[in-house]
Amino acid sequence: MIVLGIETSCDETAAAIVRDDGGRDDGNGRGVVRGVILADIVRSQLDEHRAYGGVVPEIAARAHISHLDGLIAMAMDTAGIGFGDLDGVAATAGPGLIGGVMVGLTTGKAIAAFHGLPLVAVNHLEGHALSVRLTNSARLGGDVDFPYLLLLVSGGHCQLLIVEGVGRYERLGATMDDAVGEAFDKTAKLLGLGYPGGPAVESAAARGDAARFNLPRPLKGRPGCDFSFSGLKTAVRHAVEALPGDGVSATDAADLCAGFQAAVGDVLADRVKNAIALFRARQPEGGALVVAGGVAANQALRARLASVAADGGLALALPPPALCTDNAAMIAWAGIERLRLGMTDGLDASPRARWPLDPNAPPVTGSGFKKGHKR
Ligand code: KG4
Ligand code: ZN
Numbered sequence: 383m384i385v386l387g388i389e390t391s392c393d394e395t396a397a398a399i400v401r402d403d404g405g406r407d408d409g410n411g412r413g414v415v416r417g418v419i420l421a422d423i424v425r426s427q428l429d430e431h432r433a434y435g436g437v438v439p440e441i442a443a444r445a446h447i448s449h450l451d452g453l454i455a456m457a458m459d460t461a462g463i464g465f466g467d468l469d470g471v472a473a474t475a476g477p478g479l480i481g482g483v484m485v486g487l488t489t490g491k492a493i494a495a496f497h498g499l500p501l502v503a504v505n506h507l508e509g510h511a512l513s514v515r516l517t518n519s520a521r522l523g524g525d526v527d528f529p530y531l532l533l534l535v536s537g538g539h540c541q542l543l544i545v546e547g548v549g550r551y552e553r554l555g556a557t558m559d560d561a562v563g564e565a566f567d568k569t570a571k572l573l574g575l576g577y578p579g580g581p582a583v584e585s586a587a588a589r590g591d592a593a594r595f596n597l598p599r600p601l602k603g604r605p606g607c608d609f610s611f612s613g614l615k616t617a618v619r620h621a622v623e624a625l626p627g628d629g630v631s632a633t634d635a636a637d638l639c640a641g642f643q644a645a646v647g648d649v650l651a652d653r654v655k656n657a658i659a660l661f662r663a664r665q666p667e668g669g670a671l672v673v674a675g676g677v678a679a680n681q682a683l684r685a686r687l688a689s690v691a692a693d694g695g696l697a698l699a700l701p702p703p704a705l706c707t708d709n710a711a712m713i714a715w716a717g718i719e720r721l722r723l724g725m726t727d728g729l730d731a732s733p734r735a736r737w738p739l740d741p742n743a744p745p746v747t748g749s750g751f752k753k754g755h756k757r
Contacts, residue, residue: 391482395445674706
């Protein structure tokens with residue numbers, strides 16, 4: 383099965399072609415290959431939004447319109463296929479900035495309608511949630527089978543879920559204010575490190591002393607799996623304001639980044655520990671902790687979560703960094719997982735600004751919206 387994936391929910395315009403190899407062994411003794419990425423093209427809009435320190439929805443939608451057709455053509459070219467070789471089209475239908483979602487979903491519908499292909503209207507969060515099952519399992523230390531525990535940490539989302547299967551999620555907790563990536567971005571902005579903040583904070587943190595500033599660990603030690611990051615962000619701001627002299631030196635910035643990242647690591651570890659206990663009540667043995675979303679690209683946090691998973695007897699499974707940040711390969715893959723189960727959508731599928739994975743969970747008060755756009 384070969385599927386075209388389209389992603390336009392935030393500030394990346396992306397098109398990808400993924401082939402399902404139906405669990406074929408790759409023949410190298412490295413395990414089972416679940417999917418093969420034939421093309422994976424991402425055009426970031428960072429330059430368009432940089433001056434504003436965040437994503438401007440209308441600028442994003444216009445950039446998606448300008449670039450999506452070309453990126454799809456480039457993906458088809460790279461994969462060396464024509465539309466006639468496709469078995470389906472998967473487009474992000476939400477959650478996200480509605481203008482961008484409409485551009486991608488409408489484009490997907492047009493291709494599906496014209497070429498008589500099935501359409502899958504993909505939940506962007508399901509794309510992140512299932513992405514770990516796309517890549518070569520050798521890198522991940524084994525196949526990731528349902529159910530698994532998922533920590534979804536991106537610029538717009540911070541949630542812990544049990545992934546029971548395709549389209550079947552139970553949310554254990556979510557952030558009450560900022561998403562983790564958002565906290566990274568705001569910290570970077572405060573320290574003048576530019577946008578997006580995650581990679582900048584991570585590289586500054588590597589040179590810093592995490593013990594210099596005493597930063598809080600919100601909710602640590604409390605029951606439950608919810609998160610809060612606004613207190614931490616405020617503490618960073620107060621620490622900056624209390625610095626002697628004017629301006630933040632490179633050493634100050636590095637020390638603050640290291641302290642911030644260590645605090646985030648402690649909070650994530652604590653919340654994940656509680657989630658593992660809930661997961662264990664359901665599944666006494668085996669299982670995996672999957673970390674997905676842009677923040678999962680952070681090497682220090684990956685290492686921190688590896689030890690938490692090991693303590694809980696769970697395998698840690700991480701998509702490669704390029705599949706952690708927004709991309710269309712994960713959307714194509716979610717399409718493949720759905721098409722395998724006969725799950726398709728009509729050409730009347732609606733774009734959705736909000737779209738929780740677990741419809742029974744109470745509405746999230748903090749996350750669920752893309753970078754910087756609270757409603
Ligand atoms: O998944 P993603 O590309 O977009 C959303 O769906 O939000 O995640 C982007 C977020 C940004 O907030 C960015 O700062 C953060 O992921 N991020 C990181 C790192 N790389 C990206 N955060 C911490 N460390 C990183 N290395
Ligand atoms: Zn995302």
